[in-house]
Amino acid sequence: MEKIPTQIIREGLVKLIVPEFSEYLRENGVYEPTWAPVFYNPQMKLNRDLSVAVVEAYSEAKKPILVADILAGTGVRGIRFAVEADNIDKVYINDKNPIAYEFMVKNIELNNVENIVEAENLDANLMLRYHKFAGEVFDYIDVDPFGSPVEFIDSALASVKIGGMLGITATDTAVLEGKHVNACVRKYFSRPIKSHFSKELAIRILLASIVQRAASQELGVSVKLSYYDKYYVRAYVVLVKGAKKADESLKKLGYVVFNKRSGEYFVVNNLSELLSISADKHYIVAGPIWCGNICEKEFLSKVSKVIMRKEHLKYKELIRLLQMLNAELNMPPLYYSIDMLGKFLKKSIPPLTSLIECLISNGYSAVRVHCDPKGFKTDAPLEVIYACFKKLSP
Ligand SMILES: C[S@@+](CC[C@H](N)C(=O)[O-])C[C@H]1O[C@@H](n2cnc3c(N)ncnc32)[C@H](O)[C@@H]1O
Incomplete structure (x- = not known):
């Protein structure tokens, strides 16, 4: 050594x-x-x-x-x-x-x-x-x-x-x-x-x-x-x-x-x-x-509390990861990607936030995923996702 x-x-x-x-x-x-x-x-x-x-x-x-x-x-x-x-x-x-x-x-x-x-x-x-x-x-x-x-x-x-x-x-x-x-x-x-x-x-x-x-x-x-x-x-x-x-x-x-x-x-x-x-x-x-949840609600909440009480762990990237995991709870497994939709529909890509808002305004749940900046989870059927995308595509 x-x-x-x-x-x-x-x-x-x-x-x-x-x-x-x-x-x-x-x-x-x-x-x-x-x-x-x-x-x-x-x-x-x-x-x-x-x-x-x-x-x-x-x-x-x-x-x-x-x-x-x-x-x-x-x-x-x-x-x-x-x-x-x-x-x-x-x-x-x-x-x-x-x-x-x-x-x-x-x-x-x-x-x-x-x-x-x-x-x-x-x-x-x-x-x-x-x-x-x-x-x-x-x-x-x-x-x-x-x-x-x-x-x-x-x-x-x-x-x-x-x-x-x-x-x-x-x-x-x-x-x-x-x-x-x-x-x-x-x-x-x-x-x-x-x-x-x-x-x-x-x-x-x-x-x-x-x-x-x-x-x-x-x-x-x-x-x-x-x-x-x-x-x-x-x-x-x-x-x-x-x-x-x-x-x-x-x-x-x-x-x-x-x-x-x-x-x-x-x-x-x-x-x-x-x-x-x-x-x-x-x-x-x-x-x-x-196929089950990838995180447990109560446990996420306990971990978040630990992070909030330990100054050196209380930083943006870690807090954001836990918030995103929390938002994904009870959403269906896996996710769509806005880039993949653009490829399938051969259309230019609208902002992901607008697509999520459109799905929510149609009565569905939709959230960003923690693991992919282009990804979102939703319980909306594919036709509704396609329709929102086409409506928003510039
Ligand atoms: C990715 S590093 C671990 C990093 C460490 N956990 C950290 O957070 O910094 C993997 C370590 O496993 C050790 N390793 C690989 N095979 C092993 C084995 N069969 N038994 C014990 N140690 C092993 C390597 O020497 C190496 O130090």
Whole structure:
């Protein structure tokens, strides 16, 4: 570690030793975190800020909680939980990279959290299974990998307490959004499609995969908060014990049927419904996907309260994300894109706000989506959407 150029930065309420960014610059001058000997990506700050608020909101009504940050890099996230969230008993931060381990140890010292944070240097699956074997299971496990989280989900499910929470990131959005169909089927057991709603489809495929893996361990899944940002999907779920609970979660999986000609789509909950749809060569089917809400109202409200009472988390981008997720609650799954409508109708694109106002004035619900600046959700039928668009098209 002595030979690695480092710097001390601040994130949230912690100080951190991280690699010197200027040593790992792409030709365009942008820092590339995967080139550094230890991974730290300042662009994921919002992801970590929200995870602090989620962990605090989740632990509020509990005894102090036991946390594992199994892919910790510099340890930033786990140390932030210890420093910034109330109600933490102990945090294990783990990374298989021995250099990361040295950074974690230094960062624990730098923040004086030796009493509640412990660094480990194991393969993440081994770490979780080892703790379980020793009789220790976790209230909250954070899974923040390079790319797909799937290789860690089974161990995380086996090592989380009943009623415990998993926070899972997937950065392989090209796979989840349908650019690599076979990879998605292999990793997530779900067939994606490239479409105008692919970002939300990515969230729903990750959730469906968690539900199916949890069901194999007789666990049901309660989805608390999930979203798409920049180039990743993040899901927070709570595990509920029992074969019946697992069956109930599985019933919330379904398929999306997409008409490539008109942009129309609809979601069906089971295979018999799917089979009853008249064969149309323009229909393509994706799934299984999670068809339930991607956030829970009460939980969103708890997280928002945490953010409003913690000055350093109370900033525009994070507040806006939570407001948009809140507005999407109880709206139908997936969304339309104003650009896609322009393409199908071969007309110029009116302002999205005007289109939303038109749908609302026709008696329907319509809102912008958090994951795509051109996207909107509505319960209006396609004819009404087309009619509003044509009326407003300049
Ligand atoms: C995306 S980085 C984690 C970033 C960190 N959570 C943060 O917020 O800064 C993924 C980390 O996982 C570690 N890793 C990859 N495979 C692992 C494995 N099988 N077991 C333990 N650590 C692993 C890598 O060394 C890397 O530090």
